[in-house]
Structure formats: C-alpha cells, structure tokens
Amino acid sequence: xxxxxxxxxxxxxxxxxxxxxxxxxxxxxxxxxxxxxxxxxxxxxxxxxxxxxxxxxxxxxxxxxxxxxxxxxxxxxxxxxxxxxxxxxxxxxxxxxxxxxxxxxxxxxxxxxxxxxxxxxxxxxxxxxxxxxxxxxxxxxxxxxxxxxxxxxxxxxxxxxxxxxxxxxxxxxxxxxxxxxxxxxxxxxxxxxxxxxxxxxxxxxxxxxxxxx
Amino acid sequence: xxxxxxxxxxxxxxxxxxxxxxxxxxxxxxxxxxxxxxxxxxxxxxxxxxxxxxxxxxxxxxxxxxxxxxxxxxxxxxxxxxxxxxxxxxxxxxxxxxxxxxxxxxxxxxxxxxxxxxxxxxxxxxxxxxxxxxxxxxxxxxxxxxxxxxxxxxxxxxxxxxxxxxxxxxxxxxxxxxxxxxxxxxxxxxxxxxxxxxxxxxxxxxxxxxxxxxxxxxxxxxxxxxxxxxxxxxxxxxxxxxxxxxxxxxxxxxxxxxxxxxxxxxxxxxxxxxxxxxxxxxxxxxxxxxxxxxxxxxxxxxxxxxxx
Numbered sequence: 001x002x003x004x005x006x007x008x009x010x011x012x013x014x015x016x017x018x019x020x021x022x023x024x025x026x027x028x029x030x031x032x033x034x035x036x037x038x039x040x041x042x043x044x045x046x047x048x049x050x051x052x053x054x055x056x057x058x059x060x061x062x063x064x065x066x067x068x069x070x071x072x073x074x075x076x077x078x079x080x081x082x083x084x085x086x087x088x089x090x091x092x093x094x095x096x097x098x099x100x101x102x103x104x105x106x107x108x109x110x111x112x113x114x115x116x117x118x119x120x121x122x123x124x125x126x127x128x129x130x131x132x133x134x135x136x137x138x139x140x141x142x143x144x145x146x147x148x149x150x151x152x153x154x155x156x157x158x159x160x161x162x163x164x165x166x167x168x169x170x171x172x173x174x175x176x177x178x179x180x181x182x183x184x185x186x187x188x189x190x191x192x193x194x195x196x197x198x199x200x201x202x203x204x205x206x207x208x209x210x211x212x213x
Numbered sequence: 214x215x216x217x218x219x220x221x222x223x224x225x226x227x228x229x230x231x232x233x234x235x236x237x238x239x240x241x242x243x244x245x246x247x248x249x250x251x252x253x254x255x256x257x258x259x260x261x262x263x264x265x266x267x268x269x270x271x272x273x274x275x276x277x278x279x280x281x282x283x284x285x286x287x288x289x290x291x292x293x294x295x296x297x298x299x300x301x302x303x304x305x306x307x308x309x310x311x312x313x314x315x316x317x318x319x320x321x322x323x324x325x326x327x328x329x330x331x332x333x334x335x336x337x338x339x340x341x342x343x344x345x346x347x348x349x350x351x352x353x354x355x356x357x358x359x360x361x362x363x364x365x366x367x368x369x370x371x372x373x374x375x376x377x378x379x380x381x382x383x384x385x386x387x388x389x390x391x392x393x394x395x396x397x398x399x400x401x402x403x404x405x406x407x408x409x410x411x412x413x414x415x416x417x418x419x420x421x422x423x424x425x426x427x428x429x430x431x432x433x434x435x436x437x438x439x440x441x442x443x444x445x446x447x448x449x450x451x452x453x454x455x456x457x458x459x460x461x462x463x464x465x466x467x468x469x470x471x472x473x474x475x476x477x478x479x480x481x482x483x484x485x486x487x488x489x490x491x492x493x494x495x496x497x498x499x500x501x502x503x504x505x506x507x508x509x510x511x512x513x514x515x516x517x518x519x520x521x
Binding site: 035036037038110112114123124125126127151152153154155156157158159160162163181182183184185187188189208210 | 255256257258259349350351353354363364390392393394395396419421460461462464465466467470471472473474475476479
C-alpha cells in the first residue's frame with residue numbers, strides 16, 4: 001500500500017496546498033483522481049513520489065518510508081515527456097536509466113526499435129511518452145503515478161498506451177494513481193475514483209475575471 | 214476565406230557522416246475554411262498540424278521547402294504578403310501565456326496588438342476596452358502581469374490579443390490543452406462567437422470531442438496528409454468514411470476505447486501508396502496506388518474504398 005498520512009505541504013511563502021491529507025493506493029489498484037487545475041493534484045503526485053518532502057505527515061510505501069538514492073518503487077510520469085529526457089542523449093541511453101526493457105515490452109507499447117537510436121527532438125510527443133513509460137515499467141516499480149499522462153496524445157495512442165500500462169500493472173500487481181481532467185477516461189480505467197479534489201455541485205457559469213485585491 | 218491545396222513541407226537535415234536526409238513532416242495537406250466557419254484540424258502529435266499554422270502565418274524556418282498553394286481570399290499567399298497580413302488580417306491565438314511578454318502588463322499587450330494591426334491610438338484603446346469587455350475581463354486585470362493570471366484568464370487575454378485587431382482569419386493552436394473542462398468549454402464558446410460574427414476559425418486540436426462539439430467541419434490529418442474533410446456531425450452519426458477517422462473516434466474513452474496498433478510513418482519514410490496502408494484493417498491490393506483526396510458524399514476522403 002502506498003500511503004500518505006495526514007500530509008501537509010506548502011512552498012516557502014504560500015498557504016497550505018495540502019493540509020492534513022490522507023490518501024492510499026493498494027497494490028494492483030487503479031485509482032482515478034479528477035479535479036480542476038490549481039487544487040494541488042500535481043503537488044500530491046510529487047509528494048507521493050518523493051520528489052517533494054511534506055512539512056508534516058509521512059508517505060510510506062508498503063509500510064516503509066520511500067528509499068533515497070536508489071531506484072524508487074514509486075515512479076512518476078508527467079504530461080510532457082520532452083522535459084524528462086536528456087536532449088543530448090540518444091533515447092536508448094535515456095531508457096536504460098531505468099532498466100533494460102525486453103523486446104516484448106517495446107512491442108506492447110508499439111515502440112519501433114529505430115526510435116532508440118534517435119534524439120528526443122526527432123520524435124513526436126506520443127512516441128516519447130511511450131519511451132518514458134518503457135523506462136519506468138521496470139520490475140522494481142510497485143506504484144505508478146500518472147499525472148495527465150495521456151493529455152497530449154491523440155485518442156488512438158491514448159487507448160493503446162493505457163492498454164499496455166493496465167496489462168503490465170495487472171501482471172505485476174502494480175498500483176496506479178491516474179490524475180486527469182477527463183472523467184470519461186477515469187471511468188474507463190480506474191477501479192475507484194477519488195473525489196478529494198473534485199468540485200462540489202454543478203459547474204459554475206462564466207464569471208467576470210477580476211484582479212485579486 | 215482560406216484554401217490550402219496540396220501543401221507539402223520538406224526540411225533537409227544533416228545526419229551522421231554528413232549525409233543529407235530529407236524529412237517530410239507535411240506531405241499533402243488540403244483544406245478550406247469559409248467565412249463564419251470553424252474548421253477543426255485533428256490528428257496525432259507529429260502529424261503536421263502546427264506546421265500548417267506556421268505555413269499560413271509565414272513563420273516556417275529558413276531551411277523549409279514548401280510546395281502547393283495557400284490562397285487567402287482567393288489570392289495566393291507569398292512570403293511578403295504573409296508578413297503584411299499576419300497580425301492584421303490573419304491572427305494567431307497561441308497556446309499558453311508563454312507567448313505573452315512576461316515583463317509587460319496584459320492590458321498594455323492587448324493595446325499593442327491592436328496598434329500593430331494598424332489602428333491609431335484612440336481606436337486601439339477603444340478596441341482594447343471592447344476586447345476586455347467581450348471576454349468579461351475586469352478593468353483591474355489590465356494592470357496584471359502574465360504570471361499573475363490563472364489558466365482560464367490567460368485564455369481570455371490571449372483571445373483578446375488576437376481579436377483586438379480586426380482579423381478575418383483566426384488560428385487557434387490547441388486552445389484547450391491543460392485546461393479543466395469548464396474553462397475549456399468557455400474558451401471554445403469564445404471561438405464559436407467569433408465565427409458567428411463572420412470570422413473564419415482554424416481550430417488545431419487533438420481533442421476530438423471538443424472539435425466535434427464546436428466545429429462546423431473537421432479535417433483529419435495523418436502523417437502530414439489530409440485523409441478526410443467532413444462535416445463535424447458525421448463523427449457522432451457514424452458517417453465517417455476514412456478508417457483512420459473512425460479509429461480516432463472509436464478510441465475515445467466515452468466511445469469504445471479501442472485502438473489500432475502500429476505507428477504513423479516516420480517523417481523520413483517515403484510513402485507512395487495509401488499513407489495508412491500498414492495499419493488499415495481493410496487494405497487490399499488497390500491501396501498500393503497513389504490515393505488522391507476525392508469528393509465523397511458531403512466531404513472529401515483519401516481512401517479508394519470510400520463510397521458515397
């Protein structure tokens with residue numbers, strides 16, 4: 001179980017972004033997390049993955065604190081893969097940072113072997129995102145946090161990527177937290193949708209934008 | 214208003230051992246947009262959607278070679294006329310606040326866009342006020358810097374910037390990416406209002422659902438090629454004629470969430486027959502011949518099996 005227990009987080013001089021927040025994802029479970037922007041979903045993702053340390057509370061993975069300085073069992077995938085690849089490395093080397101995926105893993109993600117000998121700027125976002133996934137789909141990964149993982153992909157690639165990821169997660173008992181604006185997508189993929197960040201009630205009408213006083 | 218015929222864009226690139234390779238990110242794009250019409254351009258990432266916008270605005274880099282024709286109000290666009298029309302008759306609604314000057318207040322930037330479109334000071338100030346009122350931006354927002362505005366406010370400011378001049382053709386590049394559904398819907402309804410005022414709108418997006426809701430017609434792009442140009446309602450009516458258009462629609466989570474395996478051809482592959490040949494479930498021997506975009510029913514399709 002990946003657990004956040006009464007976690008609070010803020011940046012240097014902001015109000016609390018997360019305050020006394022409890023959250024959990026079990027092994028093999030797919031949890032959907034919808035909600036409007038600016039509510040702290042991505043901050044939660046970074047805290048759960050150990051990229052940010054909470055000021056209060058703790059994050060534990062299978063009962064232990066997240067390890068440091070080694071391959072983390074909690075891996076985070078962002079919306080923009082081009083920001084997570086070293087622009088001066090060939091993709092073969094970037095992928096090998098995580099582990100060395102076998103041919104079957106590449107095939108399942110529809111990755112052409114030729115892409116590996118290219119540089120990030122020579123591939124499209126959808127192609128890069130699949131390589132970023134191949135990098136983290138290692139046997140050591142226990143939990144995957146997908147922060148708008150397929151928001152910039154066309155629907156066909158989105159369906160293909162989720163098919164591969166869900167299949168891998170099921171086979172390896174990996175828990176997934178899927179953060180997305182797209183409720184239809186979450187209804188498709190998630191076992192459970194967490195409403196912590198979802199707005200209560202009907203959607204508000206268009207309002208006039210004012211500068212904050 | 215705008216008519217693009219058989220546009221292709223090539224870049225030459227120096228690879229290993231100084232071998233020169235030619236890449237074709239845009240192979241054969243055709244589409245047309247009429248007055249008061251929104252035409253959505255949909256397709257996967259790397260299909261050449263943004264390059265199309267850059268080509269119409271005359272913003273391609275120097276090593277690009279283009280062929281084909283771009284007509285604006287019936288006149289072919291040249292690099293000189295594009296520079297003259299850009300920001301005046303043709304305006305871009307960019308993707309994010311990253312396109313605004315971070316050191317200048319947003320009111321100032323909308324005013325400047327209006328001035329650059331050729332208006333005198335008084336008219337520019339009036340059209341700035343009108344743009345702010347139209348997008349329900351309070352007077353107080355004028356004095357904010359770009360980093361102080363939220364995602365939804367930023368969309369309104371960017372739309373205000375593009376409409377402060379009196380452009381006839383607006384190009385919106387991915388106006389909904391990264392926005393929550395409420396703000397995304399507002400930003401699309403602003404585009405609809407502009408079209409209803411008689412402007413032509415090119416809506417570049419990979420959000421098929423949004424495209425189908427707001428657009429009049431949809432151009433489906435695959436590997437730099439227009440594969441289908443069809444009335445938007447044909448998506449929901451199940452009247453799509455190209456197998457790739459059908460695959461995109463069926464892959465939506467709210468439809469079947471199914472997918473077609475494989476990838477679009479790489480930019481440096483030469484393709485002679487049908488561009489979708491290797492992934493198409495219905496391929497036959499005829500598909501190896503060159504496929505022209507031809508009128509079928511109320512749209513255009515590039516598939517030899519499509520029937521009216």
